[in-house]
Amino acid sequence: MHPLGEPMQHLHLLARMGKALGVDLTEAFHRGEISAEDWAGMITSCRGCDAPEGCRRWLDAQERARGAPSAVLPLGQCSNAARLLHLRDGSR
Template sequence: MRPLGDQNVHFWLAQRMAKATETDLVAATDAAHLSQQEWADLVAQCRTCDWADGCKRWLQTPHDTHDAPPNTCVNQQRFVALKSAMEALDQ
């Protein structure tokens, strides 16, 4: 079993992924679509990912091209679901 990645590194990778995909974590929390435990679980899942270096490179590309995290992101479905839930509230 490989060791988990650094918690702070993956916290910020998850934050940057949310920003890059325009997934509003604060609004999701305020609307009860993301609890503190779910956020902690998302970061913990990120720490298990083998693609952290690729993630860092992906996050350095222009943000206007990112509708969703790449398929290689272990939290892709979570970010897509959160973004969709927040977009549904805006309509």
């Protein structure tokens, strides 16, 4: 197991992944769909990922390809994929 990544970098990646999938994590928090503990757990899970550069490249490609991110599915190795998809699909 490798050391956890820098918290703020992974917070940013998580927010970008949410945006790419059409999930506003701040709004989800304010609506009570995720707790502070849920959010912290998602960040910690992201910090444990051993491929943050791959994530950044995927997110950059999504943003370039569409102008405004709107991916249907997240990067396959995303440790928060299921939670983000649940937040997105549960709010529709």
